[in-house]
Amino acid sequence: MSNDFSLTYRVCPASPEAHLFAVELSVPSPPPHGLTLTLPAWIPGSYLIRDFARHIVAITAEDAFDRLVPEKLDKQTWHVPPGRGRVVVRYSIYAGELSVRAAHLDTTHAYFNGTSLFLRVVGRDRDPCRVDLAPPPGEGYRDWRVATSLRRLDAEPFGFGSYYADDYADLIDHPVEMGRFRVISFAVAEVPHWMAITGRHYADERRLVEDLQRVCAQHAQLFGELPVDRYLFLTTVIGDGYGGLEHGYSSSLLCPRDDLPEHRDGAAGEGYRRFLGLCSHEYFHLWNVKRIRPQALSESDLSREVHTRTLWAFEGITSYYDDLALVRCGCIDERAYLGLLAENLSRVMRNPGRKVQSVAASSFDTWTKFYKQDENSPNAIVSYYAKGALVALALDLKMRRESQGARSLDDLMRALWERHGRTGVGVAERGVETLASEIAGCDLGGFFEGALDGTCDLDLGPLLADVGIAMRLRPARGSTDLGGLVERFDEQTPQMRLGVRLQPRGAEPVVLNVLSDSAAERAGIAPGDTLLAVDGLRVTPENLDALVARAADAGQIIVHAFRRDELMTFDVQPMPASLDICELRLIAEASAVVVARRAAWLGQGEGLR
Template sequence: MTAPLQYRICALDPAAHLFAVTCTVAGPAAGGQLFSLPAWIPGSYMIRDFARHIVAIRAEAGGRAVALEKLDKQTWRAAPVPGGQALSVHCEVYAWDLSVRSAHLDRTHGFFNGSSVFLRVHGQEHCPCEVDILPPADAELADWRVITAMPPAGGVRSHAFGRYRAADYEELIDHPVEMGRFTVYAFEAAGVAHEIALSGRHDCDGERLCADLARICQWQIDLFGAPPPMDYYAFLTMVVGEGYGGLEHRASTALLTSRADLPWQGMKVPTDGYRQFLGLCSHEYFHTWNVKRIKPAAFVPYDLSRENHTALLWAFEGFTSYYDDLALVRSGVIGVDDYLGLLGKSISAVLRGPGRKRQSLAESSFDAWTKYYRQDENTPNEVVSYYAKGALVALALDLQLRAAGQGGSLDEVMRVLWRRHGSGTPGVPEDGIFAAVAEVGGTALARWLRRAVEGTADLPLARLLKPFGIGWRAAAAAALPWLGVKFASGAAEARLATVYSDAPAQRAGLAAGDVLVAIDGLKAATANAVDALLGRRRPGERVQVHAFRRDELMCFEVELGVPPADQVTLAALPRASVAAQQLRRAWLGQ
């Protein structure tokens, strides 16, 4: 039997944000063992070069130092060691990234993803792994606990430091770990234990949160069919003053949320922030099936040393983005009106992006590594979100399947994918989604889907929603002449963050980074001041705009435009036909 790889991690110096990590290999390669750290983490499609956070590294065997040669930015080779001797590599890892992607450590808590701290042992990726998670030495932190979905290796109590195990390296780095003084709330869904840990100050109504999450999780399990593909699930949540983010894992998720977005005792009506947090939890939980197990063939196996390109992120992230809020309404956590409000905002966000006319969803998926995750001032003009528009494609597909009256739906497509690729053949080929849609809804619909994701046309959502008794209203977001710019948020000046393609400001020569100072000779030092001055003008009028570009004052003549009708409002029509109401209830569950 192959000896497990042994890992050890402890909070070496919380004040200096340093984890100490050891990897011990019982049978290193005879010619010199290779080690590396991943360049990216699954679920976040950007090269992050986690090895840059290693501040010290050394190797030893039999109590003696072993030479380590660095081969590239993330790979080391240890010198050969005498036969029968174990080889250990010791690292110190700087952990000061308060996000769901990497690692963070101070005297309030510790968090890490395995991809940012655990070395890969080349040639032994399929060996079982054991990791000792050790408590900080500081006596003042003696009350810290641990929560992770990684199974204990035996004898470890719940939430205790000690030894944990994983079947192989891929599983090892797919179980994030939170340590500190967190609050834990528990609930069950389909008989499976679920826990949510909140790290940070909060006044959360845990009973309400658990009740809502239980309904959402149960609905998703029912969608794919019980039992779920895990026997325990953990929501690891870092609570901060202002923040938002999530990253999926096979039996857990790492979350970042603003404390104001959590429910509190006596909250009568769910706030927008709480609905957003529930949507985030729902999104990451849905990934338990869609992308963690039903995944692109390009990810089987993951190559964590470089980009793994696929044109299918519109399905894995976009379909998940469709189901995240849909699960809220179908499980009864929110009402139909609330859901239609959220859906209207999603449609509006897509319509406001000129990039939807330049980039297809397939292109957006493939170029996620270099475009979507590396945004700049021109991103809205050249990129479409495979999350947001992918969700609208899922909506359009679901509506067409349901309206056809043959009992089909996107739910059935997801179940086909689950049977075929989640618990069957691993890896969805690049045409696999189209094949599943053809099986459920026919080849004509599959051809429509291909055109939708490979082209740039707007989706006919108003027409598709009509048979469901959903009214569509599109209007300008504000009753102001259109300048066609986005101001930098939080800036104390009227600085342009983006100038939209073919908009009045761009045609006049204004550019991102310019700071507006006057309109027609009147001071316009803030975005609000600009809006106030434009409120006295009409579309078609010309105004003189003074702006600084770097340290040069420039003057531009802008012909104001008609604001686009990109604010969409949806409503359930009270006098819809019986057939429309039946379709709507079957779709939304209410």
């Protein structure tokens, strides 16, 4: 690799106490009209305008002879006047957001995505970039290290020093973690993998290595190859938080420390299953979205929204395979997987918005609806992650049914990889649907018209019965009830409900959502109301359902609440709870042929080790 770089960036966590990064950009041969610099407004994989430029605190520029005064052109763009010879731009950035999407710096660690820190030199997008990473000043940071998937120049492994990127798109696709962290490692198909874990934790690292290797190998087996020569999981553990973001050679993860495994023996608990599912999801994105890309996002303009109807496939299919991979590689058993599947079905069914917005529209409007949710969102939108995963499930089982087991969603994903992932050709807006019909050997247009553009519930019962699984919907037994896998379907007693959801972790019963066409909506209860009493008895977040159920025996009930500082009284006629909680049951009398179909669907494989 040549050391002749057109652009050089130097990053230093200059003031951890004040949460300020110092960045220096050196441009050796600026054009005669000066430099135009801009910072992205959003980050690939997270479809919301985030306006990273608002965190730039100060910016200056100079050449070898004079100071150059940058002129701000809009909210994220500056013009630096012509200079003589090399121009150096220095700027400081506030980093206060602890998430996988932005930048965070304090005295414990430093983390950033390139979209948060690296100014783009307009017209120089394809220039190679050198990145010099420096530690914070002071003796207290001498033991800090660096974890990033950027390629090293003179830096030692996990060390400060010089790295490089092929161009600006490559530059912003490698998040960086600096600080004190633990590193675990393993290999898949002889490709080195690492996980850098930041934050206090008590993880059983040996079990984590074994399970991660199995999950990654399972995905590699599906596609037949690994498209990278290295991979890094950047994991930050905290008391409470969750998130993930995919990159071309790495992923950023945020999780509660209690989600990491503490003991090697025994089944994976709920938190650990969730963490493995998160790792599985972001790793599957190595193929699906980072290389098999929507045509609309292939040449992303990071300064404005880019609309596509295809996120149901790129996020929804990925959400389907994240848990499916766990059972296929043996990290969880069949029963645990079906329990997760039932819970996802319940999450979709519990929101009336599924009857209002199609999954394709959810994808297209993600900028203004899915990533900008409010108190009415459960009534207005559907998740292209959660419902997209159910569409993928239905498509998989339908392809297996129509081809008598000869074709499945696995074959579609391999075809997408061959035609789009390996070639770099973007997937057209209806390209997944067209290719699915070709692979299945039958016209799936009617299926996709209903599943993607319609708002009716998917007819999953018969498809699940094909693989020996019975499905039913029942009323919720409480606010946290999501159903699951059961031994038998019990008789259900009708449940009377208000149709409200309360703010989580609240000491007071403050209404977060009022579901459409519910008893609460008809009575006039509104989001933000603080419930006080039901028929004269004090309401708490824990006893609301029980109070309503008891009072409902007498018919109409009286609910008292505060709206702002005004006492309100509502005459409420409770209504039966909706049938929106999914239970699945293994059909004991299923034939050997049906059981074989289920085994083929959930079949375990060794993967590429």
